[in-house]
Amino acid sequence: MKLKDLPDKRGYFGAYGGRFVPETLLAPLEEVExxxxxxxxxxxxxxxxxxxxxxxxxxxxxxxxxxxLSKEFGGPRIYLKREDLCxxxxxxINNALGQVLLAKRLGKPRVxxxxxxxxxxxxxxxACALLGLKCEVFMGVDDCERQSLNxxxxxxxxxxxxxxxxxxxxxxxxxxxxxxxxxxxxRTTYYCFGSVAGPHPYPWMVRExxxxxxxxTITQIRDYEKGDPDALVACVGGGSNAxxxxxxxxxxxxxxFYGVEAGGRGLKPGQHGATLCAGRPGVxxxxxxxxxxxxxxxxxxxxxxxxxxxxxxxxxxxxxxxDTGRAEYVFATDKEALAAFTLLSDVEGITPALESAHAVAFxxxLAKRLGKxxxxxxxxxxxxxxxMLQLQGMVLxxxxxxxxxxxxxxxxxxxxxxx
Numbered sequence: 001m002k003l004k005d006l007p008d009k010r011g012y013f014g015a016y017g018g019r020f021v022p023e024t025l026l027a028p029l030e031e032v033e034x035x036x037x038x039x040x041x042x043x044x045x046x047x048x049x050x051x052x053x054x055x056x057x058x059x060x061x062x063x064x065x066x067x068x069l070s071k072e073f074g075g076p077r078i079y080l081k082r083e084d085l086c087x088x089x090x091x092x093i094n095n096a097l098g099q100v101l102l103a104k105r106l107g108k109p110r111v112x113x114x115x116x117x118x119x120x121x122x123x124x125x126x127a128c129a130l131l132g133l134k135c136e137v138f139m140g141v142d143d144c145e146r147q148s149l150n151x152x153x154x155x156x157x158x159x160x161x162x163x164x165x166x167x168x169x170x171x172x173x174x175x176x177x178x179x180x181x182x183x184x185x186x187r188t189t190y191y192c193f194g195s196v197a198g199p200h201p202y203p204w205m206v207r208e209x210x211x212x213x214x215x216x217t218i219t220q221i222r223d224y225e226k227g228d229p230d231a232l233v234a235c236v237g238g239g240s241n242a243x244x245x246x247x248x249x250x251x252x253x254x255x256x257f258y259g260v261e262a263g264g265r266g267l268k269p270g271q272h273g274a275t276l277c278a279g280r281p282g283v284x285x286x287x288x289x290x291x292x293x294x295x296x297x298x299x300x301x302x303x304x305x306x307x308x309x310x311x312x313x314x315x316x317x318x319x320x321x322x323d324t325g326r327a328e329y330v331f332a333t334d335k336e337a338l339a340a341f342t343l344l345s346d347v348e349g350i351t352p353a354l355e356s357a358h359a360v361a362f363x364x365x366l367a368k369r370l371g372k373x374x375x376x377x378x379x380x381x382x383x384x385x386x387x388m389l390q391l392q393g394m395v396l397x398x399x400x401x402x403x404x405x406x407x408x409x410x411x412x413x414x415x416x417x418x419x
Contacts, residue, residue: 011200016316075367090382096123103190116171117308118150120194125159195238196315199286210244262304263331306354332361353382
């Protein structure tokens with residue numbers, strides 16, 4: 001099967017995807033799909049989006065050879081796709097610009113969004129401010145607390161942030177409330193969904209907007225290597241940054257994909273967000289996909305040090321990649337992610353978002369598998385500015401060494417590294 005065949009006309013990636021929504025949402029979803037298909041064929045829409053990605057978001061983002069990190073692990077050459085350098089600090093702006101342009105094309109004066117780590121909320125607020133649309137963002141109250149800086153950023157751009165106090169008080173319930181709002185206000189409101197999850201056409205549409213990441217990487221890696229990289233690595237919550245990197249390489253069969261989920265405190269129920277590692281298929285937020293559920297089909301609570309990975313389901317395209325073996329999904333624990341955050345900050349002077357740190361945390365194990373003379377591209381999906389308040393007092397103490405499975409243990413600041 002080729003990428004062009006995914007999803008099919010009904011919005012399925014193999015067995016996964018579809019539209020499992022109230023009847024009142026079928027018409028607006030069809031409206032969004034029709035508008036997106038028309039926009040894809042419209043040269044003026046593509047030109048305007050390309051211009052905004054270039055001049056406003058700052059694309060193309062660099063592909064950086066992480067020489068020091070590569071030496072640290074003693075294995076493959078490691079490259080970082082620097083989505084953290086996008087305007088607003090993460091890959092989320094790629095999708096937000098595309099969807100808010102679509103909302104304007106549809107004549108919808110009000111845009112709603114959900115957010116976990118706050119980056120999709122910030123990106124949507126930014127795009128709405130630029131294009132003159134009203135913006136309201138649903139955010140779990142627990143996420144509001146640990147991502148208070150992003151709450152302030154959204155408000156500073158005129159967006160209204162609506163704290164969600166129900167259920168887990170995190171991303172899951174923010175999506176629930178956003179969908180309830182959309183049902184009641186479909187005539188005036190566009191729902192700007194932030195990931196490759198949810199009902200069709202969102203998993204496909206968000207993939208298309210985020211695929212700029214992989215398309216740029218295909219071109220950029222040739223400046224360093226003779227051809228494609230041997231492996232791609234990205235963190236996976238809903239999975240938009242990972243699909244954005246993976247999908248353009250889908251037909252490049254020699255390139256291996258590795259998605260890194262939130263292992264939290266370990267793979268006990270309620271202690272992690274590793275959906276593909278520990279979940280099973282079911283329906284959540286309008287799509288049939290892998291999710292974390294108990295024996296009665298009830299959605300399990302999740303935990304992750306990173307708000308953006310604290311989600312019990314995943315995009316249906318990732319579920320398809322898992323079942324077909326096109327991608328391998330692993331997990332990194334909170335401790336491993338924190339160690340990776342400190343290591344990358346220490347050896348390369350780059351502070352990653354806690355979500356991205358999960359991808360970095362898998363590199364020692366991957367380096368051991370691949371050995372030397374191979375190349376790896378890691379999607380650095382966001383920068384750590386948003387996490388600084390949360391991280392105060394949380395990063396491992398300077399005298400501590402934490403070995404997260406690679407040929408060389410990670411070293412935190414203050415510990416001499418082997419050269």
